[in-house]
Amino acid sequence: MIGPNEAHVTTPHVQAKYLRRRAEILRAALGAFRERGYHATTLDSIAEQLGVRKTALYHYFPDKPAILLACHRESIADLERITAVARQLGTERDRLRYIIVEHVRVMTDAFGTSPLAFEVGPLTPERQAEIVASRDRYERELRDVIQAGMRAGTFRAGDPKLAAFLVLGALNGIARWYRPGGSLNAGALGEQFASQLIDGLASVPAPTAVAAADRAQETCGSKPTPTHDDASPQPGTVNTPRSPRPALAHARAGRTPRKGTR
Amino acid sequence: MIGPNEAHVTTPHVQAKYLRRRAEILRAALGAFRERGYHATTLDSIAEQLGVRKTALYHYFPDKPAILLACHRESIADLERITAVARQLGTERDRLRYIIVEHVRVMTDAFGTSPLAFEVGPLTPERQAEIVASRDRYERELRDVIQAGMRAGTFRAGDPKLAAFLVLGALNGIARWYRPGGSLNAGALGEQFASQLIDGLASVPAPTAVAAADRAQETCGSKPTPTHDDASPQPGTVNTPRSPRPALAHARAGRTPRKGTR
DNA sequence: TCATTTTCCGAACACGGGTTCAGTTTCTTC
DNA sequence: GAAGAAACTGAACCCGTGTTCGGAAAATGA
Numbered sequence: 001m002i003g004p005n006e007a008h009v010t011t012p013h014v015q016a017k018y019l020r021r022r023a024e025i026l027r028a029a030l031g032a033f034r035e036r037g038y039h040a041t042t043l044d045s046i047a048e049q050l051g052v053r054k055t056a057l058y059h060y061f062p063d064k065p066a067i068l069l070a071c072h073r074e075s076i077a078d079l080e081r082i083t084a085v086a087r088q089l090g091t092e093r094d095r096l097r098y099i100i101v102e103h104v105r106v107m108t109d110a111f112g113t114s115p116l117a118f119e120v121g122p123l124t125p126e127r128q129a130e131i132v133a134s135r136d137r138y139e140r141e142l143r144d145v146i147q148a149g150m151r152a153g154t155f156r157a158g159d160p161k162l163a164a165f166l167v168l169g170a171l172n173g174i175a176r177w178y179r180p181g182g183s184l185n186a187g188a189l190g191e192q193f194a195s196q197l198i199d200g201l202a203s204v205p206a207p208t209a210v211a212a213a214d215r216a217q218e219t220c221g222s223k224p225t226p227t228h229d230d231a232s233p234q235p236g237t238v239n240t241p242r243s244p245r246p247a248l249a250h251a252r253a254g255r256t257p258r259k260g261t262r
Numbered sequence: 263m264i265g266p267n268e269a270h271v272t273t274p275h276v277q278a279k280y281l282r283r284r285a286e287i288l289r290a291a292l293g294a295f296r297e298r299g300y301h302a303t304t305l306d307s308i309a310e311q312l313g314v315r316k317t318a319l320y321h322y323f324p325d326k327p328a329i330l331l332a333c334h335r336e337s338i339a340d341l342e343r344i345t346a347v348a349r350q351l352g353t354e355r356d357r358l359r360y361i362i363v364e365h366v367r368v369m370t371d372a373f374g375t376s377p378l379a380f381e382v383g384p385l386t387p388e389r390q391a392e393i394v395a396s397r398d399r400y401e402r403e404l405r406d407v408i409q410a411g412m413r414a415g416t417f418r419a420g421d422p423k424l425a426a427f428l429v430l431g432a433l434n435g436i437a438r439w440y441r442p443g444g445s446l447n448a449g450a451l452g453e454q455f456a457s458q459l460i461d462g463l464a465s466v467p468a469p470t471a472v473a474a475a476d477r478a479q480e481t482c483g484s485k486p487t488p489t490h491d492d493a494s495p496q497p498g499t500v501n502t503p504r505s506p507r508p509a510l511a512h513a514r515a516g517r518t519p520r521k522g523t524r
Numbered sequence: 525t526c527a528t529t530t531t532c533c534g535a536a537c538a539c540g541g542g543t544t545c546a547g548t549t550t551c552t553t554c
Numbered sequence: 555g556a557a558g559a560a561a562c563t564g565a566a567c568c569c570g571t572g573t574t575c576g577g578a579a580a581a582t583g584a
Contacts (some may be wrong), residue, residue, distance in 0.1 A: 039301030056532050155463045158454050169435020170428045192420050200462025201417045318562050
């Protein structure tokens with residue numbers, strides 16, 4: 001038997017079948033993780049979709065975190081394909097629009113993934129670092145596009161990191177409500193998200209905007225959005241384990257110690 | 263002893279202290295749920311923050327889901343305060359901006375909550391229905407503002423439900439990366455989110471926008487965002503349990519049954 | 525057909541974490 | 555300061571769920 005992840009030399013047919021089945025498992029897990037989250041998803045539920053007992057999964061993955069890791073990697077590969085293409089587009093506007101539309105497409109693919117929505121907590125520190133680094137690369141890429149647009153004047157001024165987080169939040173939020181087979185057309189969804197994120201909801205420029213056509217002031221007392229420095233928290237560090245706390249028995253903070261019974 | 267949730271008649275001082283402690287627990291749970299999620303949060307970790315054993319929590323809440331429910335209710339109360347004020351504002355633009363800024367403020371409050379980000383799965387069906395209904399009310403309120411703006415022409419045409427989901431996704435995504443004490447100014451954060459969601463990133467109107475000032479076409483092949491019907495999935499139904507599946511032993515779909523050993 | 529490999533199952537185990545309970549310490553009140 | 559209520563503890567319990575393991579069924583390839 002060829003163990004999980006170990007690439008023994010077998011006949012091509014067998015290996016292809018093995019990989020196919022492995023992909024099926026991944027697909028089932030992907031959907032479950034996306035809809036219910038990692039912790040709320042049981043191996044039984046994944047196996048059930050495949051008409052199999054949960055112990056069968058151990059022929060393809062060493063443990064549950066390994067399945068999560070594979071999901072992460074697969075979705076990250078999708079993202080990298082997107083950014084690779086986006087880099088070759090002309091204007092920042094086109095690049096941003098492409099990223100948004102494709103990200104939505106990935107999110108709404110029947111077997112698609114919700115790339116940045118998965119947790120990294122269950123992974124080992126090394127695996128976490130790997131995934132977080134990939135996430136950061138993607139977030140960085142998106143931020144750079146926005147920043148370039150801001151410098152070029154095609155995007156309004158603001159904190160590019162915040163702007164990128166806003167976009168990613170809206171995109172990843174799709175996993176919370178989108179269900180394949182619904183009445184929503186995935187393509188139209190992408191178009192609306194792109195136009196709304198890039199051009200906004202308002203049909204007339206903001207009162208304080210530095211757009212070409214400046215208009216009469218309205219009743220909005222907002223000042224132009226200031227920019228921040230670069231030392232803010234990053235989405236990739238989400239769920240990173242905190243520094244270890246002292247053991248339970250020694251952590252009775254904020255309360256006078258009592259003698260106890262032992 | 264006065265049991266959890268039971269309002270026995272005790273002296274006011276005692277009851278006040280009881281409620282104060284209960285609020286402390288809630289605050290600790292709120293932060294933990296927001297950062298790590300419900301399932302990944304252990305009662306030990308909540309109790310630890312308070313310098314107490316987990317069994318002490320049972321003097322204030324009957325069980326873990328009850329704590330989650332209280333978190334939900336508290337955050338929903340915040341949201342309803344927001345919409346109540348927003349209803350009295352003049353233009354749709356002002357109402358939307360107010361909702362966004364206040365929602366951000368709630369999300370970034372040191373002891374604040376991430377209202378719609380909590381799971382409802384662990385709750386009993388009745389509790390779920392309660393929370394989901396409240397969520398839907400809020401989402402509906404936001405959607406109505408957007409829809410009114412679209413009809414009035416101050417917002418560009420599109421599916422108001424999608425638009426509301428986008429906004430909510432961006433707002434709730436804040437819980438994923440914002441950490442109190444960071445370098446980000448919460449107020450500025452709200453301003454940027456509002457202006458970016460309402461006016462968009464682009465400093466010049468969209469090529470296909472129906473804005474007052476129409477401009478030369480660019481290299482963007484997008485068609486105007488179409489609207490959809492009203493039967494799409496709702497964010498409130500997230501994590502609602504699926505219809506029960508047949509028992510494990512009878513669900514061997516997609517594979518020829520084998521005789522088994524018993 | 526038959527040996528070998530692959531795939532899967534059932535049972536048992538391990539363990540984390542929610543929950544219960546009796547008892548002890550601390551606070552409140554008169 | 556004493557009685558009673560409140561707040562909290564430690565130990566035990568229980569159950570879901572991930573994991574291990576030996577063996578059976580199925581598929582493969584000659």
